[in-house]
Amino acid sequence: MKCRIDNGNTCRRCHRSGVPCIFVPRANAAGLPINLGILDPSQAEINKTVMRRLKMIEDYLGLSAPEESCLETDPPNGQMEEDEPETPEDHALSALWMAAAALEKVCPPSIGGGAGSIIWQRNMIKQLWLRFHETMPRLHFLPSKQTFSSPRPVLLASILYCSSARGTPEVAELAPHYFAVLCNAIAQLSIPNSEIGRPPDGADEAEEWAFQTVLGIILAGLLTEAYVRETGVWISVAYRLILEHCPPHADDGGPHRYGCAREWRRLFSGCQIVDLEHASLHLSCPVIPIEAPLPALRISPRDQLYRLSRMMHTGLAHFTGRGLPTIWSCFTRESPPPDAVMSATCSFSAVDAAVIRDWARQLDEWLVDFSSNSSASVSHDPSSSSSSVTSAAAMSEQDRTLVFRQYVLHRLVVLSIYHPARGCNLYSNSITPNEQFELLLSARATLRLHLNDKSIWSNWDFVMITWAALIVLQAVEGGAGELDDLTNIRIHLDMLRQTNEPRPSLRAMLVARLEQSLESVQTPSPTALRDPLQQPPLPLSPAFDYSWQIFDQASLQQMTYPAWPLAPQLQAAPMQ
Known part of the structure; x- marks a missing residue:
């Protein structure tokens, strides 16, 4: 038979x-006919990996022609070809699939692991790509949202990571894999003649490639600054690309094949912002110079972002290389060093005090200039990196909220130059009551940002607000707490927990650090907490000498009252 x-x-x-x-x-x-579709997926993946390695060996030895390669007819992982018919929308995204194929081609087989069959699926890439353009907030250095129909690989990798990290629980599980893809793509920029790091032929195409690559690095930096030290290296690469590909005398008002070519000045400002934010947390010297070397990148001295970046650059450069403790070090070590050790290595001179006071004065003036309804134009340069409004009166509520948020956060940076140097101890013997009072006011104002500003999303904002929460917790523990301190801290904790990104992640690290400090604080009696609405803040006596204040008295009082951020008395108050 x-x-x-x-x-x-x-x-x-x-x-x-x-x-x-x-x-x-x-x-x-x-x-018997063999149906490869019924093979075990893991075995199929092994077979494809072996064939890919064999293809590389044959190409190196010159034993096979490209058209004979089985990998040309069978896409990597079999995911870039779908059985479903192609829709007109999919056809419009053809450049998206080309960028994804380039990313997958240069990625080691280990990237993705078990999720390798998912991260390269067209449906997943399309979903993350569209979600990014629909939900990601406006960047303050790019007032108008940019949409790219032909993304380059680094920009696509950055968008896939950003969209997955801030996405639903299902896609957030893929964030670590897309982060590995992003790191690999940026690393390709430093490999000679790599497929991703090699600019295309033609001046227009090379400029577009460089612009998108730099933008991808900036987007990645906003979600990696602080806890990824390599962010500083990425910014250096982005700056080099700007210098190599930005037209030296580009006319921002002239015609361009690519609309984004008009935004080189804004892109340069974005690089400066990420660089300064990352440097402020690690107290390192900024990489991007404050004055652009190319005429096409120079911004009006009256520009909002230029003035803020200039004072930050000057202050950070002065205190770099001194061995001072950093804000980030207070999150990474278990316990601060003793005050005796800190005071021996962190002494401040009269010059340091003068730099701090000048920094604070400029920041106070910046707030008045860009939050007052009667102030002049934020910039007379139509191509500057600030919003294209002609007067502060035309600024939207969102713009004014952003200005006040930047002021509060940068104010805490200035005061924190001294605070970590005293062992991160609000009650250190080396800190005076006046300094303690001013620092605590700024910390409370920073902690309250979540109450009025729902657009907070970058790493730097989360780190600074958590840093403020740790300072306020010390005040509660020391008997100088207010009624709403613990409530505001728990609100911030809830905001940090609103993430689906797998651990370890920055927000999970901040939550763990803040919860650890909360556990060590004994809940005070409500009668032991001061009610700011019933009692005036101390000291506020008219006869009191306010010369010790680093910042303007009006801004200190403004942060004490619950009516901020847009109280008229601060907006119209002249600088003293």
């Missing part, structure tokens, strides 16, 4: 007999 497999499991004879099939085909039996 001739045996043959009918149902794919047993031969017909064994099936009728009801016995386990021990069928072995004869040597001259016709070969």
Whole structure:
């Protein structure tokens, strides 16, 4: 009796007999058709990996032509080809698939692991790509949202990571894999003649490639600054690309093949922002110079972002290399060093105090200039990196909220130059009551940002607000707490927990650090907490000498009252 497999499991004879099939085909039996689709997925992945490595060896030895490669007809992982018919929308995203294929081609097989069959699926890439353009907030250095129909690989990798990290629980599980893809793509920029790091032929195409690559690095930096030290290296690469590909005398008002070519000045400001924010947390010297070396990148001295960046650059450069403790170090070490050790290595001179006071004065003036309804234009340069409004009166509520948020956060940076140097201890013997009072006011104002500003999303904002929460917790523990301190801290904790990104992540690290400090604080009695609405803040006596204040008295009082951020008395108050 001739045996043959009918149902794919047993031969017909064994099936009728009801016995386990021990069928072995004869040597001259016709070969059975093999359906690769029923192979175990893990085995199929191994087979493709082996074939890919064999292809690389053959290409190196010159044994095979590109058209003979099985990888050309069978896309990597079999994910870039879909069985479903292509829709007009998919056809419009053809450049998206080309960028994804380039990313997958240069990624090691280890990237993705078990999720490798998902991260390269067209449906997943399309979903993350569209979600980014629909939900990601406006960047303050790019007032108008940019949409790219032909993304380059680094920009696509950055968008896939940003969108997955801030996405639903299902896509957030893929964030670590897309982060590995992003790191690999940026690393390709430093490999000679790499497919991703090699600019295309043609001046226009090379400029577009460089612009998108720099923008991708900036987006990645906003979600990696602080806890990824390599962010500083990425910014250096982005700055080099700007210098190499930005037209030295580009006319921002002239015609361009690519609309984004008009935004080189804004892109340069974005690089400066990420660089300064990252440097402020690590107290390192900024990489991007404050004055752009190319005429096409120079911004009006009256520009909002230029003035803020200039004072930050000057202050940070002065205190870099001194061995001072940093804001980030207070999150990474278990306990601060003793005050005695800190005071021996962190002494401040009269010059340091003068730099701090000048920094604070400029920041106070910046707030008045860009939050007052009667102030002049934020910038007379229509191509500057600030919003294209002609007067502060035309600024939207969102713009004014952003200005006040930047002021509060940068104010805490200035005061924190001294605070970590005293062992991160609000009650250190080396800190005076006046300094303690001013620092605590700024910390409370920073902690309240969540109450009025729902657009907070970057790493730097989360780190600074958590840093403020730790300072306020010390005040509560020391008996100088207010009624709403613990409530505001828990609100911030809830905001940090609103993430689906797998651990370890920055926000999970901040939550753990803040919860650890909360556990060590004994809940005070409500009668022991001061009510700011019932009692005036101390000291506020008219006869009191306010010369010790680093910042303007009006801004200190403004932060004490619950009516901020847009109280008229601060907006119209002249600088003293």
